[in-house]
Amino acid sequence: MNAVARFIDSDFLYSFRRSPVAIISALVALVCVFGAILSPWIAPHDPFDLASLSLMDSFKPPAFMADGENAYLLGTDDQGRDLLSGIMYGTRISLFVGVLAIGFALAVGITVGLVAGYMGGTVDAVLMRIADVQLTFPAILIALLVDGVVRAVLPREFHEKIEIYVLVFAIGIARWPQFARTVRGSTLVERGREYVMAAQVIGLSRARIMISHILPNVLGPVLVIATLNLGLAILDEATLSFLGVGLPPTQPSLGTLIRIGNDFLFSGEWWVTIFPGIALALMVLSINLLGDWLRDALNPRLR
Amino acid sequence: MFAFITSRILQAIPVLLVVGFIAFALFAYVGDPVTIMLGQDYTAAQREELVRALGLDQPFIVQYAKFVWAAVHGNFGLSYRLARPVSQLILERLPATIELAVTAAALALLVGVPMGVYTGIRRNSPTSRLFMVFSLIGVSLPTFLIGILLILFFAVLLGWLPSFGRGDVVHLSHWTTGLLTVSGLKALILPAITLGMFQMTLIMRLVRSEMLEVLRSDYIKFARARGLSERSINFGHALKNTLVPVITIVGLQLGGLVAFSIVTETVFQWPGMGLLLVQSIGVADIPVMSAYLLLVAVLFVAINLIVDLLYYAVDPRLRLDRRSMTGGK
Numbered sequence: 001m002n003a004v005a006r007f008i009d010s011d012f013l014y015s016f017r018r019s020p021v022a023i024i025s026a027l028v029a030l031v032c033v034f035g036a037i038l039s040p041w042i043a044p045h046d047p048f049d050l051a052s053l054s055l056m057d058s059f060k061p062p063a064f065m066a067d068g069e070n071a072y073l074l075g076t077d078d079q080g081r082d083l084l085s086g087i088m089y090g091t092r093i094s095l096f097v098g099v100l101a102i103g104f105a106l107a108v109g110i111t112v113g114l115v116a117g118y119m120g121g122t123v124d125a126v127l128m129r130i131a132d133v134q135l136t137f138p139a140i141l142i143a144l145l146v147d148g149v150v151r152a153v154l155p156r157e158f159h160e161k162i163e164i165y166v167l168v169f170a171i172g173i174a175r176w177p178q179f180a181r182t183v184r185g186s187t188l189v190e191r192g193r194e195y196v197m198a199a200q201v202i203g204l205s206r207a208r209i210m211i212s213h214i215l216p217n218v219l220g221p222v223l224v225i226a227t228l229n230l231g232l233a234i235l236d237e238a239t240l241s242f243l244g245v246g247l248p249p250t251q252p253s254l255g256t257l258i259r260i261g262n263d264f265l266f267s268g269e270w271w272v273t274i275f276p277g278i279a280l281a282l283m284v285l286s287i288n289l290l291g292d293w294l295r296d297a298l299n300p301r302l303r
Numbered sequence: 304m305f306a307f308i309t310s311r312i313l314q315a316i317p318v319l320l321v322v323g324f325i326a327f328a329l330f331a332y333v334g335d336p337v338t339i340m341l342g343q344d345y346t347a348a349q350r351e352e353l354v355r356a357l358g359l360d361q362p363f364i365v366q367y368a369k370f371v372w373a374a375v376h377g378n379f380g381l382s383y384r385l386a387r388p389v390s391q392l393i394l395e396r397l398p399a400t401i402e403l404a405v406t407a408a409a410l411a412l413l414v415g416v417p418m419g420v421y422t423g424i425r426r427n428s429p430t431s432r433l434f435m436v437f438s439l440i441g442v443s444l445p446t447f448l449i450g451i452l453l454i455l456f457f458a459v460l461l462g463w464l465p466s467f468g469r470g471d472v473v474h475l476s477h478w479t480t481g482l483l484t485v486s487g488l489k490a491l492i493l494p495a496i497t498l499g500m501f502q503m504t505l506i507m508r509l510v511r512s513e514m515l516e517v518l519r520s521d522y523i524k525f526a527r528a529r530g531l532s533e534r535s536i537n538f539g540h541a542l543k544n545t546l547v548p549v550i551t552i553v554g555l556q557l558g559g560l561v562a563f564s565i566v567t568e569t570v571f572q573w574p575g576m577g578l579l580l581v582q583s584i585g586v587a588d589i590p591v592m593s594a595y596l597l598l599v600a601v602l603f604v605a606i607n608l609i610v611d612l613l614y615y616a617v618d619p620r621l622r623l624d625r626r627s628m629t630g631g632k
Contacts, residue, residue, distance in 0.1 A: 133318050133321065133322075136318070136558070136603050136604075136607065137558065137562075137599070137600075137603065138558055138559045138561075138562035138563075140562050140563070140565075140566075141561075141562040141565070141599065144565065144580075144581075144584065145584075145592065145596060147584070148583075148584035148587070148592055149329060149592075151584065151587055152329075152587035152589060231443075235445045238445055238447075239445060239446070239447060239566055242445075242447045242566070242569075243565070243566065243569050243581050244569075244581070244585060245581065245584050245585060258447070258448070258451070262451060262570075265451065265454060265455060265459055266459055266466075270455055270459070273451060274451075274452075274455070277448045277451065277452075280445065280448070281443060281444050281445070281448060284443055284445070285439075285443040288442075288443055
């Protein structure tokens, strides 16, 4: 049986097809991801093209309302930018930060977890103590403080340019301990297995054993946690941007759009903040539901 | 019991020392407070005077010792942004944050636990399903979005409740309270719901799943067989045994409550510590940041300690375990 046939026949796909929630969330997530990645080509307008902006177009209501125009499906913001396009570009930035931040957290967490679990002793005790202390604090608070410190260290102009990577770093560093603990737990189990002893007997280096022998066997549970954490990381970014310590209006993520729109809530232009909010909520909800389903589908005890 | 408390406190000290060191490192090495405080135009003499006044011309060890000594006495220096003592700023804003957080936590418990019990007992009723959908929304929506939606409905469209600030406050020596005036209470409603929503849905789901688990167990069947009333079974036997995990999560989530009060306070312009922190981060006001960090660390350590002690009070098995463990040695 080739790989495709095996996949079609697998329990995994079967449980996916049996779960309407998983199918709908996967569809929503796919729409978000493709809309985000392809936004420069399929978005109806380019919100960063200053030449196409006109203040005459500002605060147009969505197309379904009395004064709406079909050219601006979800209306426009205070500077006449098309909201739908803004949301697509914003989702792109939000996803970019979220995925990179989780990637960074995974890299740090897996390394620490492998080393702590395999080496044991003092190294293990020290690393896990650090993780425990950090876990006492909510991730958003750590991300906020890290972001604040970097903001204080770097000069303003330079900081604005690299803010997106500062956010990746802040959110990633706030979320590594969970990965480290999971990997350490499974590494402790794997360390005692015969294949690891065999590898030790033929004299492989410790790094080699950790990376090419233990790592593939401890990756599964971490990836499920990574999916669940992706939704949280996207929310972290949105929250920081909403608080005004994240991405600047020149590089608006969904959180920045919501913050900008929040100023106009009282003058009746509710769509400027509500539509980005709905986009964010839908994306995060679908990712969370997918993560939940993945956790249950891969957990043999629940089958 | 005494030994237990002592060992927990001893474990907390290294944590506080590490956080204290980070706070000091921030304080001492990040940013250039002198330039920030002096603004655009200044003479060299003015600059030197300020450096001396802030104690920045002294060696590392001296500065660290001074920092620890001052912090223990509740003195965190001057805010770069407002040029006022940080401790004074924080004390002014502490009551607002505490009132908000406590109200939110009380709301979450008082609504979340009954909802969880109800959905656990009548798991298939339409009301239960409604609660479950509601809880999914509460878990997935970010705090600030819940706040914005509440403002849109109750402040902008209906005009029932204020959307920002604390309303009129009453001064009781050092404490300012909004709980004694009508406008203060009205101003508290939306922020408290916003902040408590996540905890509320979390508690509801937790109580529900624990109830489902417990109601299947043998001792509940036995209680039924003895002919006890439903009420006594559900509340006297089942709910009591769901409380250990609920206390853990609620306790640990108190920290989350503090963290997310930052967001809620920004949405509602609530004049608490969280808003102070966000404003300080925006302009890199390091003394406020490091004081906040220390304060939060102390708070979290205290919360963890209290949660551990509550375990003791709720679960007699823990007490037995410990006694047999120490007795066996």
